[in-house]
Amino acid sequence: MGQIVYETATSLDGYLADQHNSLSWLFAVPDGDDPQLAPPRAAVQVMGSTTYEWVLDELGALEKMDAWGTAMPDVITVVFTSRDLPAPGDADIRFMSGDVAAALPQLRELAGDGIIWVVGGGGLASQFITARALNEIVLSVAPVALVEGAPLLGQRIESDRLILVEAQQIGQFARLRYRLTYPGQDQG
Numbered sequence: 001m002g003q004i005v006y007e008t009a010t011s012l013d014g015y016l017a018d019q020h021n022s023l024s025w026l027f028a029v030p031d032g033d034d035p036q037l038a039p040p041r042a043a044v045q046v047m048g049s050t051t052y053e054w055v056l057d058e059l060g061a062l063e064k065m066d067a068w069g070t071a072m073p074d075v076i077t078v079v080f081t082s083r084d085l086p087a088p089g090d091a092d093i094r095f096m097s098g099d100v101a102a103a104l105p106q107l108r109e110l111a112g113d114g115i116i117w118v119v120g121g122g123g124l125a126s127q128f129i130t131a132r133a134l135n136e137i138v139l140s141v142a143p144v145a146l147v148e149g150a151p152l153l154g155q156r157i158e159s160d161r162l163i164l165v166e167a168q169q170i171g172q173f174a175r176l177r178y179r180l181t182y183p184g185q186d187q188g
Helices: 050-059 067-071 102-109 123-132
Strands: 006-013 015-017 044-048 077-081 093-096 114-120 136-142 162-170 173-180
Touching: 044 050, 044 102, 044 123, 050 067, 050 077, 067 123, 077 102, 077 123, 102 114, 102 123, 114 123, 114 173
Parallel strands: 006 114, 006 136, 044 077, 044 114, 077 093
Antiparallel strands: 006 015, 136 173, 162 173
16 A cells, blocks of 8 residues: 655745745745655645645646646546536546545555655645544745745644654755654554
8 A cells, every 4th residue: 555645845834825825935945946856756646626726727737738747647636625626638637525534445546556645735634644544744844934824734743643754955945754653553
């Protein structure tokens, strides 16, 4: 069974996007295009509707028919939403609604032994934690403080549940990788 990883960039004060759901602050950071900051090679990427709509808009994927497939080839995208959303013609996009825990068997089947990458947002990642399914949190912390916006997570996690596995500097970013533990789980 593959890993489920929440990998994202965050501001120093724990926001994914600013109060206008913009990531312009992130793209202004020097070295933000370093290949070491690239997301994991995933079999399935999972995102909420706000993240999905931002990616659609950023890629111009509804206007440029091959934009999605060029940016994200060979990956299944699952969008959790309660709304009807458009999908670019060249993309393998599945829409799901409801609780993440109920969708886990289907997500794992889609991914096989590959990685399930939780792209965002923080509320969706928190649902994976509540379902005791998230294996790792990988953060690329940017030297920016936003004060408000979309939070990194939608729940409290105590330090006894997070084990720092790796910390490295990549340009102006601090890349931190944590393994999650769950009560009653073997720590080995």
